[in-house]
Amino acid sequence: MAELKNLPTFRDSRGDLTVIQDCLAFEIRRVYYIYNVLGQRGGHRHKVTHQAFVCLNGSCSVFCDNGSVQSTFVLNGPDQMLIVPPEDWHTMQDFSPGSVLLVLASHRYDPDDYIHEPYRK
DSSP states (O other): OEEEEOOOOOEETTTTEEEESSSOOOOOOOOEEEESSSSOOEEEEESOOEEEEEEESEEEEEEEOOSOEEEEEEEETTTEEEEEEETTTTEEEEOOOTTEEEEEEESOOOGGGOOOOOOOO
16 A cells, blocks of 8 residues: 655755655656646556655645555645555546646556556445
8 A cells, every 4th residue: 555754854044855765665767747737647556666756846635546445645745755556546636736746666657567447346
């Protein structure tokens, strides 16, 4: 099941610095970001790809379903990271204006890695 983590953040008079280091159980092979969203994104799960979501600006919610547990996570700060394993069906929605969702993925894009069928209830 997906797991929400707080990222190490260092704050001082110059501003904030958040670090993504030694907190992923996978090597990053693909990086992309989602913005200017008008509806829902995602709507799939993967065969092998692990992902980490960080909302760099604004906020959004992420619904995850691993076939037995369903959870909704609110990402509303760049010091939070949601780790999403391949088996989690996920959708991202409720994007605030100006939000930017960064995604770090364990594998390069491969259309054969996507499962577009949600779990049956």
